[in-house]
Amino acid sequence: MRAKPVQRDPLLVRLREGVEDFAASTPARFAITVFGILVLIFTGLFLLPISTTSGETPPLIDAVFTAVSVICVTGLATVDMATYWSGFGHAVIFVGVEIGGIGVLTLASILGLVISRKLGLRTRLLAAGDANPLRMRKGPISEGQAVRLGETGQLLRTVATSVLVIELGVAALLFPRMLIQGVDPLSAAWQSIYYSAMAFTNTGFVPTAEGLTPYETDPWFLTVLMIGVFLGAIGFPVIYVLARNIRRPKRWSLHVKLTIVTSLVLLIGGAILFFFLEYDNPSSMKGMDPGQRILQSFFISSMARSGGFATLDMHQFDGSSLMVVDMLMFVGGGSASTAGGIKVTTLAILFLAAFAEAKGVDDMEAFERRIPPDVLRLAVSVVLWGATTVAVSTVLLLWITPDERLDYILFDAISAFATCGLSSGFTQSASEPAQWILAGTMFFGRIGTVTLAAALASSTRRRLYKRPEERPIVG
């Protein structure tokens, strides 16, 4: 009567298996459900009068927007975060970004398992063994040997441990600098941990009203923040491999190499562009000495990719710099990271396809590895999704906000989609309907690219026939 195995399972195991089956069968719906429930819970918490400094219940839009921004680790805000929320409110924010950050890392990794398994079934090829942390320890897995999603718990522990270690490390580097600044030790401890969490989760909120102002020219503080943001944005699979094989580059997977190289190219290329485009802007870098210019250029370039901290006022930037920030934000960070955007590997795949086409070779190649052509199709789908989300959001915002410039609206729309959190100032001054649209953009930006790949890869249909081939002209 099949009763025996069921009786052996305690309630918790059955619950876990239910969740795992849900994740595996409809990953997109699973992600929407998880993030949706988290947003609801945190909206409830922000609606509590003890969450605000004034002791009053905040307007619904501000509670919802803050909850979405916190859970999606975006960092956009409709209120002045530092002064509007109480100490309790800031504790909720802190817990929220940790859950959001760890949540997105775990979710992406779980869905990565789903993809790998489905791809394995579908193409009868093994997914790259070491791109996935679970795979790495166990070696390549044959088709018959199904990956149990029961390993979710183990994965969650690994992620949480990594997050804890990195955040404590970053906080330890920020703490003494704050003492030097004259912050009392207790506040310095809390603030350094808060900054560290905001850096590693790529959120970008600040704990105090003056924000980064005391440290805005400080190489130590800004560099530590950049390192925290970079580690968060590079993605968990990369951190996992690097933690074990930092000195053995031969063991680095293609995914690790592609992510690191593309990230560095974007970081350095962006910094060079900002250095020149803002050179003569009296509202940003004019009058700075060369070392400070270089520091600030790297800081903008690093934060534009999803960090969201800002030392300079984006509203005062030259239009050309805003466009460059737009492009960097849209690309975002690494796969299965706390950063958003279409992801650096997606961009890399597009360029590898164009290079292969230009060289006239049959396969996309990188680091002496051949990349299967179906990866390109996935990359194109992700970019189309991203471009469509940004386009719909921007057109709607422009339509309901007739007097605002495209410069600023496009900036905040891309920032919301890519969970970057930099703002031209539009978000805070926008009308309530515009803020609802931005909240929706943040939500779909966060769950979109994370789940799209899994959702697409998990739908498989076998065809028993081949249609005749025909080649349309393109270009």
Add this chain to the structure above:
Amino acid sequence: MRAKPVQRDPLLVRLREGVEDFAASTPARFAITVFGILVLIFTGLFLLPISTTSGETPPLIDAVFTAVSVICVTGLATVDMATYWSGFGHAVIFVGVEIGGIGVLTLASILGLVISRKLGLRTRLLAAGDANPLRMRKGPISEGQAVRLGETGQLLRTVATSVLVIELGVAALLFPRMLIQGVDPLSAAWQSIYYSAMAFTNTGFVPTAEGLTPYETDPWFLTVLMIGVFLGAIGFPVIYVLARNIRRPKRWSLHVKLTIVTSLVLLIGGAILFFFLEYDNPSSMKGMDPGQRILQSFFISSMARSGGFATLDMHQFDGSSLMVVDMLMFVGGGSASTAGGIKVTTLAILFLAAFAEAKGVDDMEAFERRIPPDVLRLAVSVVLWGATTVAVSTVLLLWITPDERLDYILFDAISAFATCGLSSGFTQSASEPAQWILAGTMFFGRIGTVTLAAALASSTRRRLYKRPEERPIVG
């Protein structure tokens, strides 16, 4: 001593063979050379004092910009075209757009031959026989049976005949409407032929100072212009197939079906968007009756794809409509057409790839045909090229023009790239360096997508080894 076959060739044949070898071996350089020489000749003609109304030599930038705009059938202008140029100047413009229009159709078709031949050699698959007019008449060509580019002359005659027939037809429909308007018969004849050429070549210049104003609400005149623009924008391969098989859709190739369906979707979708986005704009459609709104919505949608005629002032449009025009311009028209942009089939291929990915099937499919995966790679290359051109142009223009809004700069940059010719007013008021950048954008926009596909497809390198496969994570 090999003297015999050479002696049999007259000079003209050897010249022709030289040109054909040039086109086949380095298609991109060939296209740049041809278009570059045409621009030089027409710059010389516009620099003649008899070309201007004032009888003075125009500034170099105006002569170059007009020559590029005419030869690339773009339609952007730094001067008031109708009043600045003399009767002789307008004759030069007329001849220029005919050469530019026929030139781009022929060039695209020649390069199409190059692609097909190289693809045939490369993939050992036959390119779709009927997508290419020359192929169609001769049936599929086996690899051993090389297509002689000596058929260029024949192709040129077919293209010129089609252009003549269509342009005379469109002019004949415009002529009586002009007589009704009270234009004297001789002027009406010249103007109707001028309008017809500007419509079919998708240029969009007007012959008189008042431009479209007398006809701006006239359904007949505007509809005939739309038909002329649509035929020019659909592409020569499609016209060729339709002219022979208009009533036999079973003989339409995949390319024909894909082009027509995507063009209609964009035309109707764009019209619906403009209808709603401009509904309450007092500077455009507010106060119009419903029929007129529908006519104007379709007119904008049709012209945005590369036509370049305008009855309403783009500068007064809502920011949301400008964004929609931006997107339509970027896509442009059909392959091997007088329209610009990345082309409708390129867009269709991206969406077909995403659909295939979402359905989890192995092949891209449309109209019961399978599309080979290397077409996607070519499409991605074309889109990357287009996006890069627009991005570089926009960032440069924003940088040297600090006070202008992104809304208007992006609009004219995309219009230049896609040879559309609609303007937000930026081009005419821009500084001279900005106009040089726009001229460069027009030139590379025109030769870019036409030649990129050929250049990419014609570079082939055989590999005797396969590298190990590895799958990075994307999205």
